[in-house]
Amino acid sequence: MERRTFIGTCGCCAVSALLGEGWAPPARIQRPDPKSDEGGLWALMDREEERLHQSPFLMRDAALVAYVQAITCRLAQGHCPNVRTYVVRSPYFNANMAPNGMMQVWTGLMLRAENEAQLAAVIGHEIGHYLARHSVESLRDAKSRSAFAHMVGIIPVAGTLAALGLVAGAFAYSREHERAADRMGLELMAAAGYPPLEASRVWANLLAELQAEKDWTGDASKRSVLFATHPPEKEREAKLEAAARAMGKEDLDPRTGALRQAIGPWRRAWLEDELKRRKFGESLALLGRLTRVDPQDGEASYFLGEAYRLRAAEGDTDRAQEAYQRAAALPGAPPEVHRALGSLHRKAGRLPEMREAYARYLAARPEAGDAEMIRSYLKKGE
C-alpha cells in the first residue's frame, strides 16, 4: 500500500545515523508516562495483549513458544525481558511487534521459514521496529494517528482473526522505518550468530510465492496482512542481500534442523490450515519448494498432492496422483495418502489398485470416522 513518506523526526534520523559500523542496541525501554501519547499507545496495546491471552488462535504449546521466545531473546539480548513472544495460529506469513513489547509470530511464517535464521530475520526486523520505537513516530504523524484511532475504535470483538489482522495492520511504517528495521535486523542476526544472508532469502521465497499466485489467478496477494505494512519489493531483497554480503559471516549455521524439529509436531496441522486458505498458487509454490528442498519429505509430498486435488484445474488429477504415489513410498506421509490414492483409483475404475490402497488406509486407521464408508466401497468392489 502506498503511504506518505515519513517526515523524519530527530528520533528517526538518529537511529539511521547509528546504523553504520558498530551499531549497538539502545538502553532498555522504560514504560512511558501514561499521560503522554506514547503512554496512551502502550495502554491500548496492553488491552490488546489481554485479549490476545484469551484468543482461541493463541498457540499454547509450551515447548513451541519457548523455542520462539529463545530466538527472540538471542536477538533482543538485554531487551529480552521486555519482549513477549506470542505464537498465533494463522496460516498467513506475518509477524508484528507492538510498542509495549507484545510480539506476534504467526504460524504461516514458521511454516515457510527454511531454517531458524530465516525466522530470526523476521523477528530481528520486528525487534528493530521496537528498539527504534517506530510505532510511536508513526503515531505522531497526523495522518497515521487519525487512521489508527479509527482502527482501534472499530475492533469490537477480540480473538477473531480479522481483529488480529487489524491490530497487525495498525503499525504501517514508512519506507525509512522499514529500511532501518531491515538493517537493525541484520545486525541483531549477526550478533546472535545467524548468517545475515538468510534475511534476503525470506523475501525471495515470498516473492516467488506471490508471483506463482499471480500466474495462476492473475491477482497477487493484495490482501496479505503482512504486505499491507511491508511492501515486498525486489529492490528490498537486493538491498538486504548486498548489506548481508558486506557483513560476511556466511559460514554461520542457519540451524535448519532445529527449526524443523521444533515445528515437527505441528506441521501437518499448519499445512492443513494453509490449504484452507484456497490460495493454490501460493500453496503450490510453497509445497513445490518443500518437496525440492527435501525430496524424502513424504508429508510435503502428500500435501502437494492435496493442493493439486483441491485446485482441480486441467491436469491436476494426474499431478495429484503422482505426488501421492511419491509420498506413499516415503517416510512421514500420513496414512490418508492411501485413502487419497484409493479415491483416485475408484474414480478411474482401477479396482485392484483401489482395493490395495483402501486396505492400507484401513489397516493404519481402523477407527477412522469414514471407515464404514470405505469398507462399503471394498464390499461392493464397484
Added chain:
Amino acid sequence: MNLKVLVPVALLLLAACTKPATWVGLAQGEVVVCERLAVRHDGAWSRLEGTREPKHEVWTSDGMPLDQLHFHTGIAEGESLVVVKDRPADKPIPRFRKDMQAQDVVELYESFATQDGSVFTLEKLAPARFADEDGFRFEFSRVRKRDEVRTRGVAYGAIHRGELFLVAFEAPRIHYFAKHLPRVEALAQSAHVREKG
C-alpha cells in the same frame, strides 16, 4: 494503517443490516423444497423466505442460533452449495463435480461450514439410503466461530442423475441436537427427488 482492510469490514456490517428475508411457519405434511426435494415433517418448522437462493433453503425449529436445517437441492456440475457473489478471483469457490465421492461432498460441506473460520470435525461417514439413492450419512461437530458454541450435526447426501441433494442439521451439542435428532432422521428418511421441469 491499512484502509483496504477496513472497507470490506464496513461492507460486511452494512450487508448484515439489510436482510429482506423473513421466517414463515410451515404447515405439517409434505413440503417440496426448492421444487426438487419432497419431505414429510411434523409441522414445528419455520422456513426462511426471500433469500434469493434457488437451490438452498434454511429451516429452524427453536430459532436460528439454536438449530438449523439446510437443504441443498439439485446442485449441478460446477455449482457451489450456496450462491456466492463477488468472490475474489484469487480465492476460488469449491464447486460440485458429479464424480465426487462421499468424502469429497463432506469436504465441500466443510468449506461451506467453515467460511467464517469455524472449526469443523468429521465424526462419522457411512453409506445410507437417501432420496431414492444409495447415498451417505455423516456426523460432524463444529466450534462456531462467532460465539464459540460447540455444535453437532448430521447430514444425508446423495447424487441423483449427476445432481447433489444434501440435507444437513446442526444444533448446540447441549440439549438441542438430541432434542431434534429423531425428527430430523424421520424427515430425511421421507425425502424423494422431484425430477426437473
